[in-house]
Amino acid sequence: MSVLVVGASAAGLTTVEALRRKGFRDQVTVLGAEWHPPYDRPPLSKQFLRGDWDEDRTRLRPEAMLSALDASFVLGDSAVAFDSGSRTVTTASGRTLTADAVVIATGLTPRRLPGVQPDGVHVLRTLDDAAALRKDFAAAKRLVVVGDGVLGAEIAATARKMGLAVTMAGPQTVPLESQLGPMIGGLLAELHRSEGVELRLGTAVIGLTDRDGRVSGVQLADGNVLPAEVVVVALGATPATEWLSGSGLVIDNGVVCDACCRAADGVYAVGDVARWPYEDVLIRLENRTNATEQALCVADNFLGADRPYAPVPYFWTDQFAAKLQVHGRPAADAEVVVAEGNLEDGRFVAHYRRGGRVVAVLGWNLPKQTRLHRGQHLGPA
Ligand SMILES: Cc1cc2nc3c(=O)[nH]c(=O)nc-3n(C[C@H](O)[C@H](O)[C@H](O)COP(=O)(O)OP(=O)(O)OC[C@H]3O[C@@H](n4cnc5c(N)ncnc54)[C@H](O)[C@@H]3O)c2cc1C
Known part of the structure:
Protein backbone atom coordinates (compact mmCIF):
# COMPACT_ATOMS: atom_id res chain seq x y z
CA MET A 1 0.00 0.00 0.00
CA SER A 2 1.79 3.19 -1.13
CA VAL A 3 0.98 6.74 -0.07
CA LEU A 4 1.73 9.96 -1.94
CA VAL A 5 1.48 13.23 -0.02
CA VAL A 6 1.27 16.36 -2.18
CA GLY A 7 2.47 19.40 -0.21
CA ALA A 8 5.62 19.17 1.96
CA SER A 9 4.67 21.42 4.83
CA ALA A 10 2.96 21.27 8.23
CA ALA A 11 -0.08 19.20 7.28
CA GLY A 12 1.70 16.91 4.81
CA LEU A 13 4.65 16.21 7.07
CA THR A 14 2.50 15.59 10.15
CA THR A 15 0.43 13.08 8.19
CA VAL A 16 3.57 11.14 7.29
CA GLU A 17 4.90 11.26 10.86
CA ALA A 18 1.57 10.03 12.23
CA LEU A 19 1.43 7.17 9.73
CA ARG A 20 4.92 6.02 10.70
CA ARG A 21 4.21 6.39 14.42
CA LYS A 22 1.15 4.21 14.02
CA GLY A 23 3.20 1.48 12.38
CA PHE A 24 2.65 2.09 8.65
CA ARG A 25 5.81 0.74 6.99
CA ASP A 26 5.02 0.84 3.27
CA GLN A 27 6.26 3.30 0.67
CA VAL A 28 5.65 7.02 1.31
CA THR A 29 6.48 9.78 -1.17
CA VAL A 30 6.19 13.50 -0.37
CA LEU A 31 6.00 15.92 -3.29
CA GLY A 32 6.67 19.61 -2.59
CA ALA A 33 6.69 22.62 -4.90
CA GLU A 34 9.39 24.44 -2.94
CA TRP A 35 13.05 23.47 -2.75
CA HIS A 36 13.18 24.03 0.99
CA PRO A 37 12.74 21.11 3.36
CA PRO A 38 9.51 21.48 5.39
CA TYR A 39 9.46 24.71 7.40
CA ASP A 40 7.01 26.50 9.64
CA ARG A 41 5.05 29.55 8.45
CA PRO A 42 4.00 31.39 11.65
CA PRO A 43 7.58 32.69 12.30
CA LEU A 44 7.67 34.18 8.78
CA SER A 45 5.63 37.19 9.87
CA LYS A 46 7.29 37.36 13.29
CA GLN A 47 10.76 36.06 14.36
CA PHE A 48 12.11 35.40 10.86
CA LEU A 49 10.85 38.68 9.39
CA ARG A 50 12.34 40.61 12.31
CA GLY A 51 15.69 38.91 11.71
CA ASP A 52 15.69 37.19 15.12
CA TRP A 53 15.62 33.74 13.52
CA ASP A 54 17.57 32.43 10.57
CA GLU A 55 16.22 30.06 7.94
CA ASP A 56 17.40 26.94 9.77
CA ARG A 57 15.36 27.77 12.82
CA THR A 58 12.13 27.83 10.80
CA ARG A 59 12.59 24.18 9.81
CA LEU A 60 9.89 21.89 11.08
CA ARG A 61 12.32 19.01 11.70
CA PRO A 62 16.08 18.50 11.63
CA GLU A 63 17.50 16.52 8.72
CA ALA A 64 18.01 13.39 10.85
CA MET A 65 14.33 13.23 11.80
CA LEU A 66 13.26 13.61 8.18
CA SER A 67 15.61 10.78 7.16
CA ALA A 68 14.30 8.57 9.95
CA LEU A 69 10.84 8.78 8.37
CA ASP A 70 12.10 6.67 5.48
CA ALA A 71 9.99 8.68 3.06
CA SER A 72 11.05 9.80 -0.38
CA PHE A 73 10.97 13.63 -0.56
CA VAL A 74 10.61 15.01 -4.08
CA LEU A 75 11.16 18.74 -3.64
CA GLY A 76 11.18 21.65 -6.07
CA ASP A 77 8.58 20.08 -8.33
CA SER A 78 4.85 20.98 -8.41
CA ALA A 79 1.89 18.78 -9.07
CA VAL A 80 0.19 20.13 -12.20
CA ALA A 81 -2.52 17.51 -12.77
CA PHE A 82 -4.29 14.72 -10.89
CA ASP A 83 -6.50 11.84 -11.88
CA SER A 84 -8.40 10.76 -8.78
CA GLY A 85 -9.60 7.50 -10.40
CA SER A 86 -6.09 6.11 -10.90
CA ARG A 87 -4.55 8.33 -8.17
CA THR A 88 -1.92 9.60 -10.57
CA VAL A 89 -0.18 12.93 -10.14
CA THR A 90 1.71 14.61 -12.98
CA THR A 91 4.38 17.14 -12.06
CA ALA A 92 5.75 20.28 -13.71
CA SER A 93 8.99 18.48 -14.55
CA GLY A 94 7.10 15.62 -16.25
CA ARG A 95 7.17 13.03 -13.46
CA THR A 96 4.21 10.67 -13.09
CA LEU A 97 3.58 9.49 -9.53
CA THR A 98 0.92 6.90 -8.75
CA ALA A 99 -0.01 5.60 -5.31
CA ASP A 100 -2.71 3.55 -3.59
CA ALA A 101 -3.63 6.60 -1.52
CA VAL A 102 -3.05 10.31 -2.09
CA VAL A 103 -3.11 13.02 0.59
CA ILE A 104 -3.67 16.55 -0.71
CA ALA A 105 -1.89 19.12 1.49
CA THR A 106 -1.14 22.00 -0.86
CA GLY A 107 -2.27 24.88 1.36
CA LEU A 108 -3.07 28.31 -0.05
CA THR A 109 -1.99 30.81 -2.70
CA PRO A 110 -1.98 34.47 -1.61
CA ARG A 111 -4.20 36.97 -3.42
CA ARG A 112 -2.53 39.88 -5.23
CA LEU A 113 -3.80 43.23 -6.36
CA PRO A 114 -4.70 43.06 -10.05
CA GLY A 115 -2.47 44.72 -12.64
CA VAL A 116 1.26 45.29 -12.96
CA GLN A 117 3.34 44.27 -9.92
CA PRO A 118 6.10 46.89 -9.57
CA ASP A 119 9.25 46.13 -7.56
CA GLY A 120 8.77 46.52 -3.84
CA VAL A 121 5.32 44.87 -3.82
CA HIS A 122 5.19 41.66 -1.80
CA VAL A 123 2.93 38.90 -0.59
CA LEU A 124 3.90 36.71 2.36
CA ARG A 125 3.31 32.98 2.22
CA THR A 126 6.66 31.28 1.68
CA LEU A 127 10.14 31.42 3.16
CA ASP A 128 11.37 33.00 -0.07
CA ASP A 129 8.61 35.66 0.20
CA ALA A 130 9.72 36.40 3.77
CA ALA A 131 13.41 36.60 2.84
CA ALA A 132 12.64 39.04 0.00
CA LEU A 133 10.48 41.16 2.29
CA ARG A 134 13.09 41.20 5.05
CA LYS A 135 15.67 42.41 2.53
CA ASP A 136 13.39 45.23 1.38
CA PHE A 137 12.62 46.23 4.98
CA ALA A 138 16.34 46.71 5.61
CA ALA A 139 16.57 49.28 2.82
CA ALA A 140 13.22 51.07 3.25
CA LYS A 141 11.68 53.56 5.62
CA ARG A 142 8.01 53.57 4.64
CA LEU A 143 5.75 50.51 4.42
CA VAL A 144 2.10 50.25 3.50
CA VAL A 145 0.32 47.04 4.45
CA VAL A 146 -2.71 46.43 2.26
CA GLY A 147 -4.98 44.26 4.39
CA ASP A 148 -6.50 44.53 7.84
CA GLY A 149 -6.71 40.85 8.77
CA VAL A 150 -4.45 38.74 11.01
CA LEU A 151 -1.50 38.57 8.64
CA GLY A 152 -1.63 42.27 7.72
CA ALA A 153 -1.79 43.27 11.38
CA GLU A 154 1.14 40.99 12.30
CA ILE A 155 3.32 42.31 9.48
CA ALA A 156 2.47 45.91 10.46
CA ALA A 157 3.48 45.20 14.07
CA THR A 158 6.75 43.50 13.09
CA ALA A 159 7.75 46.26 10.66
CA ARG A 160 6.91 48.97 13.16
CA LYS A 161 9.09 47.26 15.76
CA MET A 162 11.89 47.27 13.19
CA GLY A 163 11.57 51.05 12.98
CA LEU A 164 9.69 51.49 9.71
CA ALA A 165 6.95 54.06 9.28
CA VAL A 166 3.92 51.82 8.78
CA THR A 167 0.44 52.48 7.39
CA MET A 168 -2.21 49.77 7.41
CA ALA A 169 -4.94 50.16 4.78
CA GLY A 170 -8.09 48.10 4.35
CA PRO A 171 -11.86 48.20 4.06
CA GLN A 172 -12.81 47.24 7.63
CA THR A 173 -13.40 49.83 10.33
CA VAL A 174 -10.94 48.15 12.69
CA PRO A 175 -8.41 45.31 12.19
CA LEU A 176 -9.79 41.74 12.28
CA GLU A 177 -13.34 43.09 12.55
CA SER A 178 -14.96 40.37 10.45
CA GLN A 179 -13.14 37.68 12.42
CA LEU A 180 -13.22 38.93 16.01
CA GLY A 181 -15.86 41.68 15.97
CA PRO A 182 -15.75 45.43 16.65
CA MET A 183 -14.81 45.29 20.33
CA ILE A 184 -11.62 43.21 20.05
CA GLY A 185 -10.87 44.84 16.68
CA GLY A 186 -11.18 48.22 18.42
CA LEU A 187 -8.62 47.18 21.04
CA LEU A 188 -6.26 46.06 18.28
CA ALA A 189 -6.74 49.40 16.51
CA GLU A 190 -5.85 51.22 19.75
CA LEU A 191 -2.80 49.02 20.23
CA HIS A 192 -1.51 49.64 16.71
CA ARG A 193 -2.12 53.39 16.96
CA SER A 194 -0.37 53.60 20.31
CA GLU A 195 2.67 51.89 18.78
CA GLY A 196 2.74 54.40 15.92
CA VAL A 197 1.03 52.49 13.10
CA GLU A 198 -1.09 54.82 10.97
CA LEU A 199 -4.49 53.23 10.30
CA ARG A 200 -6.22 54.17 7.05
CA LEU A 201 -9.17 51.84 7.42
CA GLY A 202 -12.72 51.92 6.11
CA THR A 203 -11.57 52.54 2.53
CA ALA A 204 -10.80 50.01 -0.16
CA VAL A 205 -7.45 49.94 -1.92
CA ILE A 206 -7.91 50.21 -5.67
CA GLY A 207 -4.38 50.09 -7.03
CA LEU A 208 -0.71 50.97 -6.87
CA THR A 209 1.38 53.80 -8.27
CA ASP A 210 4.95 53.35 -9.41
CA ARG A 211 7.98 55.31 -10.51
CA ASP A 212 10.51 53.72 -12.90
CA GLY A 213 9.14 50.26 -12.16
CA ARG A 214 9.33 50.66 -8.37
CA VAL A 215 6.22 51.05 -6.20
CA SER A 216 5.67 54.61 -5.00
CA GLY A 217 2.21 54.53 -3.47
CA VAL A 218 -1.10 52.85 -2.75
CA GLN A 219 -4.27 54.31 -4.24
CA LEU A 220 -7.36 54.41 -2.05
CA ALA A 221 -10.96 54.44 -3.25
CA ASP A 222 -11.45 57.83 -1.53
CA GLY A 223 -8.95 59.39 -3.96
CA ASN A 224 -5.97 59.56 -1.63
CA VAL A 225 -2.58 58.01 -2.40
CA LEU A 226 -0.48 56.65 0.48
CA PRO A 227 3.25 57.06 -0.24
CA ALA A 228 5.18 53.78 0.03
CA GLU A 229 8.65 52.38 -0.61
CA VAL A 230 7.50 48.84 0.18
CA VAL A 231 3.99 47.39 0.00
CA VAL A 232 2.79 44.09 1.43
CA VAL A 233 -0.50 42.81 0.05
CA ALA A 234 -2.20 40.71 2.74
CA LEU A 235 -5.66 40.28 1.27
CA GLY A 236 -6.12 36.65 2.16
CA ALA A 237 -5.39 33.57 0.11
CA THR A 238 -7.23 30.97 -1.94
CA PRO A 239 -6.84 27.18 -1.77
CA ALA A 240 -4.02 25.90 -4.00
CA THR A 241 -6.24 23.67 -6.12
CA GLU A 242 -5.47 24.75 -9.69
CA TRP A 243 -3.67 21.47 -10.28
CA LEU A 244 -6.86 19.60 -9.36
CA SER A 245 -9.06 20.93 -12.15
CA GLY A 246 -10.27 17.96 -14.17
CA SER A 247 -9.25 15.58 -11.36
CA GLY A 248 -12.77 14.31 -10.70
CA LEU A 249 -12.75 15.79 -7.18
CA VAL A 250 -15.24 18.39 -5.99
CA ILE A 251 -13.37 21.70 -5.75
CA ASP A 252 -15.31 24.54 -4.16
CA ASN A 253 -13.29 26.95 -2.03
CA CYS A 260 -13.56 11.94 7.70
CA CYS A 261 -11.56 14.21 5.33
CA ARG A 262 -11.97 11.80 2.40
CA ALA A 263 -12.34 13.52 -0.98
CA ALA A 264 -12.70 10.29 -3.01
CA ASP A 265 -11.82 6.64 -2.64
CA GLY A 266 -8.21 6.62 -1.40
CA VAL A 267 -7.91 10.43 -1.60
CA TYR A 268 -7.75 12.67 1.47
CA ALA A 269 -7.29 16.41 1.99
CA VAL A 270 -5.67 18.03 4.99
CA GLY A 271 -4.73 21.47 6.32
CA ASP A 272 -5.58 24.86 4.84
CA VAL A 273 -6.75 23.36 1.54
CA ALA A 274 -9.36 20.96 3.00
CA ARG A 275 -13.07 21.77 3.34
CA TRP A 276 -15.28 19.39 5.25
CA PRO A 277 -18.68 19.27 7.00
CA TYR A 278 -18.62 20.52 10.57
CA GLU A 279 -21.74 21.29 12.60
CA ASP A 280 -23.82 21.12 9.38
CA VAL A 281 -21.77 23.53 7.29
CA LEU A 282 -18.70 23.07 5.13
CA ILE A 283 -15.70 24.77 6.73
CA ARG A 284 -12.06 25.31 5.99
CA LEU A 285 -9.60 26.37 8.68
CA GLU A 286 -6.46 28.36 7.98
CA ASN A 287 -4.41 27.85 11.10
CA ARG A 288 -1.35 26.00 12.26
CA THR A 289 -3.00 23.83 14.91
CA ASN A 290 -5.56 22.58 12.42
CA ALA A 291 -2.77 21.44 10.09
CA THR A 292 -1.50 19.14 12.87
CA GLU A 293 -4.82 17.96 14.28
CA GLN A 294 -6.39 17.23 10.91
CA ALA A 295 -3.28 15.35 9.81
CA LEU A 296 -3.60 13.04 12.83
CA CYS A 297 -7.22 12.37 11.90
CA VAL A 298 -6.37 11.69 8.24
CA ALA A 299 -3.63 9.25 9.27
CA ASP A 300 -6.09 7.45 11.58
CA ASN A 301 -8.72 7.29 8.85
CA PHE A 302 -6.27 6.06 6.25
CA LEU A 303 -5.48 3.22 8.68
CA GLY A 304 -9.19 2.39 8.96
CA ALA A 305 -10.53 4.42 11.90
CA ASP A 306 -13.38 6.20 10.07
CA ARG A 307 -13.24 9.04 12.61
CA PRO A 308 -15.10 12.27 11.79
CA TYR A 309 -12.88 15.32 12.21
CA ALA A 310 -14.53 17.59 14.79
CA PRO A 311 -11.92 19.91 16.32
CA VAL A 312 -12.32 22.94 18.52
CA PRO A 313 -10.63 25.41 16.15
CA TYR A 314 -7.68 27.34 17.59
CA PHE A 315 -5.39 30.08 16.38
CA TRP A 316 -3.04 32.56 17.96
CA THR A 317 -1.63 35.85 16.81
CA ASP A 318 1.21 37.99 18.21
CA GLN A 319 1.05 41.74 17.67
CA PHE A 320 3.41 44.00 19.65
CA ALA A 321 3.15 42.85 23.29
CA ALA A 322 -0.27 41.26 22.77
CA LYS A 323 -0.63 37.50 22.40
CA LEU A 324 -4.16 36.57 21.41
CA GLN A 325 -5.38 32.99 21.62
CA VAL A 326 -8.72 32.14 20.10
CA HIS A 327 -10.51 28.84 20.69
CA GLY A 328 -13.79 27.95 19.01
CA ARG A 329 -15.64 29.84 16.35
CA PRO A 330 -15.93 33.56 17.14
CA ALA A 331 -18.42 35.53 15.08
CA ALA A 332 -18.32 39.26 14.41
CA ASP A 333 -21.94 39.62 15.57
CA ALA A 334 -21.63 37.51 18.73
CA GLU A 335 -21.98 39.11 22.15
CA VAL A 349 -10.33 36.33 28.78
CA ALA A 350 -13.47 37.08 26.77
CA HIS A 351 -16.37 34.82 25.85
CA TYR A 352 -18.17 35.02 22.52
CA ARG A 353 -21.82 34.16 23.17
CA ARG A 354 -24.48 33.22 20.69
CA GLY A 355 -27.92 31.70 21.25
CA GLY A 356 -27.21 31.53 24.98
CA ARG A 357 -23.99 29.52 24.72
CA VAL A 358 -20.28 30.25 24.57
CA VAL A 359 -19.09 29.64 21.00
CA ALA A 360 -15.54 30.93 21.42
CA VAL A 361 -13.03 31.91 24.10
CA LEU A 362 -10.48 34.63 23.43
CA GLY A 363 -7.45 35.24 25.62
CA TRP A 364 -5.42 38.44 25.56
CA ASN A 365 -2.12 37.83 27.39
CA LEU A 366 -3.67 35.29 29.78
CA PRO A 367 -2.66 31.88 28.37
CA LYS A 368 -3.29 29.65 31.40
CA GLN A 369 -6.69 31.09 32.21
CA THR A 370 -7.64 30.99 28.55
CA ARG A 371 -6.99 27.24 28.46
CA LEU A 372 -9.11 26.77 31.59
CA HIS A 373 -12.03 28.68 30.07
CA ARG A 374 -11.66 26.70 26.88
CA GLY A 375 -11.86 23.44 28.81
CA GLN A 376 -14.84 24.62 30.82
CA HIS A 377 -16.91 25.96 27.93
CA LEU A 378 -15.76 24.25 24.74
CA GLY A 379 -14.62 20.85 25.99
CA PRO A 380 -11.20 19.51 27.02
CA ALA A 381 -8.21 20.08 24.73
C1 LIG B 1 3.23 34.33 7.33
C2 LIG B 1 2.27 33.41 8.01
C3 LIG B 1 2.07 33.51 9.39
C4 LIG B 1 1.18 32.66 10.04
N1 LIG B 1 0.99 32.78 11.39
C5 LIG B 1 0.12 31.97 12.02
C6 LIG B 1 -0.11 32.09 13.42
O1 LIG B 1 0.47 32.96 14.09
N2 LIG B 1 -0.99 31.24 14.01
C7 LIG B 1 -1.66 30.28 13.29
O2 LIG B 1 -2.46 29.53 13.87
N3 LIG B 1 -1.46 30.14 11.97
C8 LIG B 1 -0.60 30.96 11.30
N4 LIG B 1 -0.40 30.83 9.96
C9 LIG B 1 -1.14 29.79 9.22
C10 LIG B 1 -0.40 28.45 9.20
O3 LIG B 1 0.94 28.63 8.92
C11 LIG B 1 -1.07 27.55 8.17
O4 LIG B 1 -2.37 27.29 8.62
C12 LIG B 1 -0.31 26.25 7.96
O5 LIG B 1 0.95 26.51 7.40
C13 LIG B 1 -1.10 25.34 7.02
O6 LIG B 1 -0.33 24.22 6.74
P1 LIG B 1 -0.58 23.40 5.38
O7 LIG B 1 0.46 22.34 5.39
O8 LIG B 1 -2.00 23.06 5.24
O9 LIG B 1 -0.29 24.45 4.20
P2 LIG B 1 1.06 25.18 3.82
O10 LIG B 1 1.87 25.42 5.03
O11 LIG B 1 0.68 26.34 2.96
O12 LIG B 1 1.82 24.12 2.91
C14 LIG B 1 1.41 23.75 1.64
C15 LIG B 1 2.63 23.26 0.89
O13 LIG B 1 2.21 22.74 -0.37
C16 LIG B 1 3.09 23.18 -1.37
N5 LIG B 1 2.37 23.17 -2.66
C17 LIG B 1 1.42 24.04 -3.08
N6 LIG B 1 0.99 23.69 -4.31
C18 LIG B 1 1.67 22.58 -4.65
C19 LIG B 1 1.66 21.73 -5.80
N7 LIG B 1 0.85 21.98 -6.84
N8 LIG B 1 2.50 20.68 -5.83
C20 LIG B 1 3.33 20.40 -4.77
N9 LIG B 1 3.38 21.16 -3.66
C21 LIG B 1 2.55 22.22 -3.60
C22 LIG B 1 3.51 24.56 -0.93
O14 LIG B 1 4.73 24.96 -1.53
C23 LIG B 1 3.61 24.39 0.57
O15 LIG B 1 4.90 24.02 0.96
C24 LIG B 1 0.47 31.68 9.28
C25 LIG B 1 0.66 31.59 7.89
C26 LIG B 1 1.56 32.45 7.25
C27 LIG B 1 1.74 32.33 5.76
Missing part, protein backbone atom coordinates in the same frame (compact mmCIF):
# COMPACT_ATOMS: atom_id res chain seq x y z
CA GLY A 254 -11.00 24.02 -1.21
CA VAL A 255 -11.07 20.28 -1.68
CA VAL A 256 -14.52 19.19 -0.54
CA CYS A 257 -14.34 16.12 1.69
CA ASP A 258 -16.64 14.02 3.82
CA ALA A 259 -16.58 14.28 7.62
CA VAL A 336 -18.50 39.55 23.69
CA VAL A 337 -18.26 39.45 27.48
CA VAL A 338 -15.09 39.82 29.54
CA ALA A 339 -15.08 36.75 31.81
CA GLU A 340 -11.77 37.23 33.62
CA GLY A 341 -9.17 39.99 33.99
CA ASN A 342 -9.84 43.42 32.57
CA LEU A 343 -9.30 45.45 29.43
CA GLU A 344 -7.36 48.22 31.18
CA ASP A 345 -4.55 45.86 32.24
CA GLY A 346 -4.33 44.31 28.77
CA ARG A 347 -4.83 40.86 30.31
CA PHE A 348 -8.23 39.24 29.99
